[in-house]
Amino acid sequence: MKPILVSACLLGLNTRYDGQEKANAEVLQLIQRHKLTAIPICPEQLAGFSTPRSACEFSNGIGIDVINGHGTLHNTDQIDVSAEFVHGATQALNVAKICQCTLALLKERSPSCGVHTVYRNKKQVAGQGVTAALFNQQAITLFSEEELNRLEQYLGNDLNH
Ligand code: SF4
DSSP states (O other): OOEEEEEGGGGTOSOSTTSOOOOOHHHHHHHHHTTOEEEEEOHHHHTTOOSSOOOEEEEESOHHHHHTTSOEEEETTOOBOHHHHHHHHHHHHHHHHHTTOOEEEEOTBOTTTOSSEEEETTEEEEOOOHHHHHHHHTTOEEEETTOHHHHHHHHHHHHTO
16 A cells, blocks of 8 residues: 655644644545555654644745745744754655655645645745645655545556556
8 A cells, every 4th residue: 555644734733823624535535545654743742842833834945945044934923933843844755755755645735735735924825834844855745635636547557556
């Protein structure tokens, strides 16, 4: 069974900053249909943040900039949480390595997990969250919950090879 890292909130775990989850029935169905082994990860919990916690967003740059030390994230208390986000991303990458997992399905728009879009200074901008950017750098193939058709296609092709 092929392993896939999945944002824990998409699987129904209460990992979000507000203590809620974002269970996605289509994600769960796809995992079952393709007999994937889902590995739940929440980079912000792995970073050591509590749940619930203050919401965070980029104040400067996007995920790759934070990894390179040129971007920042702040929480609603105006505390710089950039280093914690990088730590959480590194921990999530360790999970990927332990599980020999090269595929991830992540929650769009999250400052950790966003695959194509994140929030910066209250506006949606094109870019990846910190964990998504680190995964991308390490050649982990990324999909968001808004690209399940593309993931289906990828899995179909993969099985034919
Ligand atoms: S960090 Fe990722 S997995 Fe954790 S709650 Fe946010 S979107 Fe979900």
